[in-house]
Amino acid sequence: MDIVVILQAGVATGTVLLFATVGEIFSERAGVLNLGVEGMMLIGAMTGFSVAISTGNPWLGVLAAMLFSGIISQIHAFITITLQADQVVSGLALTFLGAGISLVLGEGLSKAGTVSLLPSMSIPIISQIPIIGSIFFTGQSIMVYIGYLMIPLAWYYINRTRPGLHLRAVGEYPAAADALGINVFQMRYLYVFIGGMLAGLAGATISLAVAPGWFSELTTAGQGWIAVGLVIFAQWDPVRAAVGSYAFGALRRLILDIQGPMLLFGFDNPFYYNPYWGFFLQMLPYAFTIVVLVIGSREAIRKRLGAPAALGNPYIRGERGL
Amino acid sequence: MRILSLSRLYRIKLEPRLKEPPGWYPPLVSFGAIVIALVFGGILIAFVGGNPFLSYAHIARASFGSIGVISDTLVKATPILMTSLACAIAFRMKLWNIGAEGQFIMGGFGAAAVVLTPILPPETPGWLFVPVMMAFGMAAGALWGFMPGFLKARFNVNEIISSLMLNYIAIAWINFWIFGVWSEGGFQMSPKFPKAAWLPRLLDFSDTIPLFRGLTTHTGMLIGIMAAVLLWLVVYRSRWGYEIRLIGDNPRAAQYAGINISRNTILVMMLSGMLAGLGGMTEVSGVVHRLQTSPLAAGYGFTGIIVAWLSKLHPLVIILVSILFGALLLAGREIQPSGIPKMIQGIILVCLIASDFLLRYQIRVSRAGVEA
Numbered sequence: 001m002d003i004v005v006i007l008q009a010g011v012a013t014g015t016v017l018l019f020a021t022v023g024e025i026f027s028e029r030a031g032v033l034n035l036g037v038e039g040m041m042l043i044g045a046m047t048g049f050s051v052a053i054s055t056g057n058p059w060l061g062v063l064a065a066m067l068f069s070g071i072i073s074q075i076h077a078f079i080t081i082t083l084q085a086d087q088v089v090s091g092l093a094l095t096f097l098g099a100g101i102s103l104v105l106g107e108g109l110s111k112a113g114t115v116s117l118l119p120s121m122s123i124p125i126i127s128q129i130p131i132i133g134s135i136f137f138t139g140q141s142i143m144v145y146i147g148y149l150m151i152p153l154a155w156y157y158i159n160r161t162r163p164g165l166h167l168r169a170v171g172e173y174p175a176a177a178d179a180l181g182i183n184v185f186q187m188r189y190l191y192v193f194i195g196g197m198l199a200g201l202a203g204a205t206i207s208l209a210v211a212p213g214w215f216s217e218l219t220t221a222g223q224g225w226i227a228v229g230l231v232i233f234a235q236w237d238p239v240r241a242a243v244g245s246y247a248f249g250a251l252r253r254l255i256l257d258i259q260g261p262m263l264l265f266g267f268d269n270p271f272y273y274n275p276y277w278g279f280f281l282q283m284l285p286y287a288f289t290i291v292v293l294v295i296g297s298r299e300a301i302r303k304r305l306g307a308p309a310a311l312g313n314p315y316i317r318g319e320r321g322l
Numbered sequence: 323m324r325i326l327s328l329s330r331l332y333r334i335k336l337e338p339r340l341k342e343p344p345g346w347y348p349p350l351v352s353f354g355a356i357v358i359a360l361v362f363g364g365i366l367i368a369f370v371g372g373n374p375f376l377s378y379a380h381i382a383r384a385s386f387g388s389i390g391v392i393s394d395t396l397v398k399a400t401p402i403l404m405t406s407l408a409c410a411i412a413f414r415m416k417l418w419n420i421g422a423e424g425q426f427i428m429g430g431f432g433a434a435a436v437v438l439t440p441i442l443p444p445e446t447p448g449w450l451f452v453p454v455m456m457a458f459g460m461a462a463g464a465l466w467g468f469m470p471g472f473l474k475a476r477f478n479v480n481e482i483i484s485s486l487m488l489n490y491i492a493i494a495w496i497n498f499w500i501f502g503v504w505s506e507g508g509f510q511m512s513p514k515f516p517k518a519a520w521l522p523r524l525l526d527f528s529d530t531i532p533l534f535r536g537l538t539t540h541t542g543m544l545i546g547i548m549a550a551v552l553l554w555l556v557v558y559r560s561r562w563g564y565e566i567r568l569i570g571d572n573p574r575a576a577q578y579a580g581i582n583i584s585r586n587t588i589l590v591m592m593l594s595g596m597l598a599g600l601g602g603m604t605e606v607s608g609v610v611h612r613l614q615t616s617p618l619a620a621g622y623g624f625t626g627i628i629v630a631w632l633s634k635l636h637p638l639v640i641i642l643v644s645i646l647f648g649a650l651l652l653a654g655r656e657i658q659p660s661g662i663p664k665m666i667q668g669i670i671l672v673c674l675i676a677s678d679f680l681l682r683y684q685i686r687v688s689r690a691g692v693e694a
Contacts (some may be wrong), residue, residue: 035482039668075672078676079672079675079676083675083676083678083679084679084682085675085676085678085679086675088418088482089631089671089675090672090675092418092420092627092671093668093671093672093674093675094668094672095668096624096628096664096667096668096671097665097668097669097671097672098668099661099664099668100661100662100664100665100666100667100668100669101366101661101665101668102661103660103661103664103665104366104367104370104661104662104665105370106661107370107660107661216661221490222486222487222490225483225486225487226487228482228483229480229483229487232480232483274502275501276497276498276501276502276503277498277502279494279495279497279498279501280494280498282490282494282497283490283491283494283495286487286488286490286491287487287491289483289487290473290479290483290484290487290488293473293479293480293483293484294473294477294479297477297478297479297480298477300478301478
């Protein structure tokens with residue numbers, strides 16, 4: 001068990017959560033709760049892998065994954081924004097639909113053979129920095145670096161630009177945004193689409209970089225739901241989302257590594273001698289999600305922070321807002 | 323010269339409904355939504371190279387074609403009935419319990435623990451075994467429902483995510499027991515239960531009624547129907563049910579009326595978990611007869627969500643709809659690709675939610691130039 005290796009792998013697996021979480025942040029900032037992340041990620045993972053196999057080009061796979069997941073997300077957008085239906089139920093339906101479609105279209109894909117993966121690389125000079133260099137900048141997939149770029153960009157876009165201001169207005173007080181001439185409906189469709197594309201990117205990152213292959217529903221194993229939970233922990237802020245995502249990634253890797261050695265901190269490793277104890281380790285990411293939710297919710301109460309005020313409510317022109 | 327087109331001649335206008343639509347209208351809309359869903363599903367099946375007509379005909383034949391398969395359909399419908407009752411009561415209060423799957427699994431674990439720990443010796447007669455297993459199954463399910471309920475009431479933790487996370491924890495939990503402690507000779511399943519711990523099945527009476535030979539329908543269906551009727555009484559004919567409905571429809575009004583929302587959140591989540599746990603118990607004791615992961619974690623909790631929604635959360639309608647979904651699951655086992663039943667469920671749910679729009683709005687088509 002090498003702590004650097006665990007953190008290094010944690011950053012790689014955490015990138016998946018990062019994309020999905022930031023995507024959901026965009027959608028929720030615009031006031032649309034999309035619980036379909038898990039389904040969209042499955043669609044993305046399946047599409048990415050499938051297209052990469054048939055074309056031989058992983059980048060086309062990534063592109064197709066983002067596009068298909070984005071299109072699927074528009075079903076949710078149409079139902080909740082135009083038809084004004086309940087966002088919770090519609091998001092659940094999207095999860096079922098995404099899982100079902102990806103299972104049907106992904107039939108036989110698990111035995112389809114190998115695929116050329118997205119490239120990995122080290123950044124010249126900065127990878128020489130002790131510890132930090134080897135954790136963050138050595139031998140990582142290109143997706144990981146895209147993730148690094150996305151964190152400050154997403155933060156800057158939401159907090160410091162005019163379109164970002166419009167985005168927040170639409171999620172906080174759509175009636176006022178509408179009065180200022182911002183097209184609330186159009187904005188919401190757009191950001192649900194962006195959320196869908198990022199969820200697709202997260203899925204493709206799994207199947208083409210982090211854990212290559214298509215293992216039906218086990219491909220994502222609930223990571224889409226963890227992402228939805230992380231949004232609350234992150235208080236709708238991309239930087240906090242990154243911290244949470246990488247921590248979760250490291251935890252997943254730690255669980256794998258802790259079962260390997262015969263000795264753990266100089267003692268007989270109980271997980272090595274009783275392999276089925278490992279199931280308790282498998283519970284950890286899910287239990288940890290609940291803990292993180294409790295922390296996030298308590299903090300929100302204490303700091304009087306909260307979800308975007310219009311989150312979960314359809315905007316109906318002419319009705320009293322909020 | 324003006325080109326005449328339909329959009330010029332007629333104007334389509336949406337208006338919010340001011341009064342309740344007539345009683346026949348909502349079921350008709352739901353029916354229409356399902357038909358449209360099946361058309362979409364058929365298109366997708368054709369797209370992946372299947373024959374939609376053969377697939378649907380196969381579903382019908384494989385689930386209602388003979389008394390034998392009708393019995394199998396009822397066996398499949400039983401767990402769905404329980405989980406959708408569980409979802410219905412929680413959803414009625416707008417508590418999104420997505421954890422019926424985990425509560426169902428824990429119910430199966432609770433029931434199995436009675437046999438395997440053993441809490442009761444294997445010689446125990448059936449009249450004692452089965453009720454104790456039911457009690458333990460319901461208690462385990464209720465515990466699994468209590469956790470998200472408590473976290474919601476105390477810390478305002480989103481119950482959707484917490485209950486869903488508990489599903490994964492429940493699966494790991496029973497895996498721990500069947501891979502390790504209760505493993506039968508290293509296989510990933512527990513030993514078979516003694517006969518006394520089985521729910522009676524129709525075929526047990528085939529000596530007196532020859533017609534029942536080979537029919538595996540078990541008492542669980544009966545228990546489920548009783549649970550549905552009881553739940554209907556609670557929700558629509560009791561004071562507590564009125565409180566639950568009021569909180570669901572208008573939490574602020576409920577608060578002003580002095581209803582304790584936190585307490586009801588925990589209680590309803592526990593009741594919901596109890597019902598799902600009862601389903602896990604009947605599945606373990608009526609069908610599987612041992613503790614094993616794959617038959618328990620088969621997605622009944624998620625199908626329950628769709629069935630509850632399709633039934634408009636009405637316990638008695640749920641009985642009927644769960645039988646239809648039992649048929650879909652039963653026939654779906656033989657259909658290739660294997661994801662089709664799941665996909666059709668997803669499409670049905672999407673169409674149903676979209677169709678709710680027609681209940682809230684009416685579409686009025688009027689001649690252009692004539693003000694409606």
